[in-house]
Amino acid sequence: MTPTPPLLAVEDLTVRYRTDAGPVTAVDNLSFEVAAGSTLGIVGESGSGKTAASMALMGLLPRTAEVTGSARLHGQELLGRPDSAMRDIRGRRIAVIFQDALSALNPMMTIGAQLAEAVRVHDRSRSAGELRERAVELLDLVGIPSPAARLDQYPHEYSGGMRQRALIAMGIANDPDILVADEPTTALDVTVQAQVLDVIRRVQERTGTAVLLITHDLGVVAGLADRIMVMYAGAKLEEGGVEQIFYRPAHPYTRGLLAALPRIDRRLARLEPIPGQPPQPHDRPGGCLFRARCRHADPDRCTRPLPAPAEVSAGHLTSCVRVHEIASAG
Amino acid sequence: MTATTTAPPVPALEIRGLVAEYRTRRRLGGRGRTVQAVAGVDLTLAQGHTLGLVGETGCGKSTLGRTLVRLVRPAAGSVHAEGIDVAGAKGVRLRQLHRTVQLVFQDPYASLNPRMSVRALLAEPLKVHGLHVRRREERIRELLDLVGLDPAHAGRYPYQFSGGQRQRLGIARALAVEPRILVLDEPVSALDVSVQAGVINLLDDLQRDLGLSYLFIAHDLSVVRQISDEVAVMYLGRIVEHGPAEQLYDHPAHPYTQALLSAVPVPDPRVERARKRIVLTGDVPSPLSPPSGCRFRTRCWKATDRCAAVAPPAVDLGGGHTAACHYPALADTPAGNGA
Numbered sequence: 001m002t003p004t005p006p007l008l009a010v011e012d013l014t015v016r017y018r019t020d021a022g023p024v025t026a027v028d029n030l031s032f033e034v035a036a037g038s039t040l041g042i043v044g045e046s047g048s049g050k051t052a053a054s055m056a057l058m059g060l061l062p063r064t065a066e067v068t069g070s071a072r073l074h075g076q077e078l079l080g081r082p083d084s085a086m087r088d089i090r091g092r093r094i095a096v097i098f099q100d101a102l103s104a105l106n107p108m109m110t111i112g113a114q115l116a117e118a119v120r121v122h123d124r125s126r127s128a129g130e131l132r133e134r135a136v137e138l139l140d141l142v143g144i145p146s147p148a149a150r151l152d153q154y155p156h157e158y159s160g161g162m163r164q165r166a167l168i169a170m171g172i173a174n175d176p177d178i179l180v181a182d183e184p185t186t187a188l189d190v191t192v193q194a195q196v197l198d199v200i201r202r203v204q205e206r207t208g209t210a211v212l213l214i215t216h217d218l219g220v221v222a223g224l225a226d227r228i229m230v231m232y233a234g235a236k237l238e239e240g241g242v243e244q245i246f247y248r249p250a251h252p253y254t255r256g257l258l259a260a261l262p263r264i265d266r267r268l269a270r271l272e273p274i275p276g277q278p279p280q281p282h283d284r285p286g287g288c289l290f291r292a293r294c295r296h297a298d299p300d301r302c303t304r305p306l307p308a309p310a311e312v313s314a315g316h317l318t319s320c321v322r323v324h325e326i327a328s329a330g
Numbered sequence: 331m332t333a334t335t336t337a338p339p340v341p342a343l344e345i346r347g348l349v350a351e352y353r354t355r356r357r358l359g360g361r362g363r364t365v366q367a368v369a370g371v372d373l374t375l376a377q378g379h380t381l382g383l384v385g386e387t388g389c390g391k392s393t394l395g396r397t398l399v400r401l402v403r404p405a406a407g408s409v410h411a412e413g414i415d416v417a418g419a420k421g422v423r424l425r426q427l428h429r430t431v432q433l434v435f436q437d438p439y440a441s442l443n444p445r446m447s448v449r450a451l452l453a454e455p456l457k458v459h460g461l462h463v464r465r466r467e468e469r470i471r472e473l474l475d476l477v478g479l480d481p482a483h484a485g486r487y488p489y490q491f492s493g494g495q496r497q498r499l500g501i502a503r504a505l506a507v508e509p510r511i512l513v514l515d516e517p518v519s520a521l522d523v524s525v526q527a528g529v530i531n532l533l534d535d536l537q538r539d540l541g542l543s544y545l546f547i548a549h550d551l552s553v554v555r556q557i558s559d560e561v562a563v564m565y566l567g568r569i570v571e572h573g574p575a576e577q578l579y580d581h582p583a584h585p586y587t588q589a590l591l592s593a594v595p596v597p598d599p600r601v602e603r604a605r606k607r608i609v610l611t612g613d614v615p616s617p618l619s620p621p622s623g624c625r626f627r628t629r630c631w632k633a634t635d636r637c638a639a640v641a642p643p644a645v646d647l648g649g650g651h652t653a654a655c656h657y658p659a660l661a662d663t664p665a666g667n668g669a
Contacts, residue, residue: 045523046522159613191590194609217595218597222596261527262530262550264551273526
C-alpha cells in the first residue's frame with residue numbers, strides 16, 4: 001500500500017437504534033480506511049451491520065439511530081453534519097447505488113430528466129443542452145445502447161439490468177470520490193449481474209472513483225475487491241487483501257463462511273455449515289461475538305473484552321485472540 | 331410405511347410435452363393474450379435421484395414445479411408422478427397423489443401460518459390424510475427430530491424460529507404425509523450461506539435415509555451443482571440442455587448454458603480474475619411473442635438463418651446428455667467465446 005493518506009478514514013463508528021425493547025447496537029466500534037481509487041468489499045450476512053455502517057457515512061439513517069465516532073473523507077468529517085451540509089457532499093463526493101433500482105428511480109420522470117437533475121443539483125452552471133450532453137455521455141459510459149434515444153424513456157421501459165446501470169450513471173454523475181454500492185446485483189439474474197459488475201469495473205477504470213462494495217456474495221468480492229472486511233453482528237472480525245482473505249483466512253468465521261459455500265467449479269463432498277445463529281442485536285455477549293458458534297472458543301480468553309483487531313501479517317487484521325493457536329491446529 | 335410401498339419400477343416423475351399457459355388480463359375492448367410459461371417440456375426423474383432445474387427469472391421453472399402438485403393445470407401434455415396421472419387424478423387417486431408429491435416453498439415466512447403452533451402445523455396434514463391417529467404427538471416429535479429441530483419446541487410458533495429453522499419446519503410439514511417426491515422451489519435462496527449449507531446437507535441426508543426423489547428448482551447454479559445428480563437448464567419455457575450434473579457443468583454444450591455458467595462469480599480471486607466471461611447482449615424476449623425457431627437465437631453469437639426457421643430438437647450427445655441446439659459445443663472443444 002502507498003503511504004498517502006487514505007481517502008476515507010472511519011474510526012470507532014458505532015450505530016445504535018432506540019427501540020421499545022431498549023437500545024440495539026447495529027455497528028460496534030468499527031474502524032477502516034479506503035484508499036483513493038480502490039475497492040473495499042464489506043462482506044457479511046443478514047444483520048451484520050454492513051448496510052447500517054455505510055448508510056451512517058452517507059447520513060442516511062433514520063432519526064432513531066444514534067451515530068458516534070468519526071468518518072473523514074479527505075480529512076473532512078462526515079458524521080454529525082446538519083442535513084443541509086450533508087446534501088452538498090452526498091452525490092458529489094460520496095454517492096450510493098442501492099439494490100432495488102426500481103424503487104430508487106422516480107417512475108414519473110424520464111431517465112434523462114433524472115440524470116440531468118442529479119448533475120444540476122451540484123452544478124447550476126450548465127445549460128439544458130449541456131445537461132443533456134452529459135446525460136448521454138453517462139448512459140454511454142454504463143453501456144446503454146443508443147443512449148440519446150434511451151434518454152427520453154421512463155424507468156418502466158428499461159429492463160432490470162438497464163435500470164441498475166442507469167442508477168450507476170446517476171451515482172457517478174458528479175465524479176464522486178467514492179461510490180457506495182449496497183448489494184448492487186443481488187436482485188439481478190446471474191447473466192445481468194455479470195453485465196453490471198462489468199460496468200462497475202469499467203466505470204472505476206475510467207473515472208478512478210473508489211468503491212465501497214457491500215455484499216453477502218463472496219464470489220462478487222473475489223472478482224472486484226482489492227481489500228475485504230468481514231463483518232459479523234456489527235463488528236469487524238477480519239480485514240485484509242483479497243488474496244489474504246480467500247487463501248489465508250485467519251478468523252474462524254471467515255474460514256467457516258468459505259467452507260459453507262457451494263462451488264460452481266466442482267462438487268464438494270459435503271458442505272460445512274456453521275452451527276447456531278448470530279447473537280440477537282439486543283442481547284450481545286461480551287467478548288468475542290462469534291464464540292457461541294466457534295469450535296475453537298476458549299471459555300476464558302474468548303469471553304474477555306476483545307482488544308482491537310491486530311495484524312497477523314502486513315495489512316491483514318483479525319479480532320480473533322486465538323489466531324496463532326488455531327493456525328497451528330489447522 | 332404404508333400400502334403405497336408396492337413401488338412399481340416407474341420413474342418418480344415423467345413429464346411429456348408439457349405446456350402450461352397463463353392468460354394476461356383483458357385490455358379495453360380486446361381479449362386477453364396467452365403466455366406459454368412452459369412450452370413443451372419432456373423430463374424424467376429417476377427414483378431416488380435429484381434433478382436440478384435451473385434458469386433465470388421468468389423462464390418457467392416455478393410454473394413447471396407447480397404443475398406437479400396441481401397448483402397449475404397443464405394446457406397440453408402429461409405429468410405422471412410414480413405412475414399417477416397428475417392432471418387426471420380424482421378421488422382416491424388424487425389423495426394418493428397428494429401423499430406422493432409435496433411442495434416445499436422458498437419463503438418459510440410466508441408459507442407457515444403464523445397463528446399456528448408447530449404442533450398444529452405438523453398435525454394438520456396428518457389429520458387431512460387420517461395418519462397416525464393414535465400416535466400423533468409421537469409422530470410430530472419424530473418429524474421435528476428428522477429435520478434437526480428440538481422435539482421439545484412443538485409448542486412454539488413460527489416467529490420464534492430463525493430463517494433456517496423455519497425452512498426445516500417447512501420440510502417437516504412436507505414430510506408429514508410420507509411423500510415419495512419433493513418439489514423444492516428455491517428452498518435455500520432466502521438463507522444466509524452459513525445456514526444454507528445445513529439445509530442442503532439435511533436434504534442430502536433425508537434423501538439417503540428415506541429414498542426420496544427431488545425436483546430441485548433454483549437459480550443458484552452452485553447450489554444446484556452441489557445437490558443434483560442431473561441438471562436441466564430452462565430458457566423461455568423450454569429445456570435447452572439436460573444431462574448428468576458433472577457432464578453439464580464441465581462440458582456445457584448449449585450456448586445459453588455456457589453463458590450462464592460463465593457468468594457465475596467464483597469465490598476464488600485468482601480463478602475468478604482469470605475467467606473468460608461470455609457476456610450476453612440484450613434481454614430475454616417477452617414470452618408473449620417468443621422468437622421463432624430457437625428461442626435463444628436473438629442473444630446467441632452462433633445463430634444462423636436455420637435457427638430462426640427450425641426449432642432445434644434435443645440432440646443426444648451421449649451418456650444421457652442432450653442439448654436443443656443446431657450447433658452444440660462438443661466435449662473436446664473449448665467453450666465458445668463471447669460475440
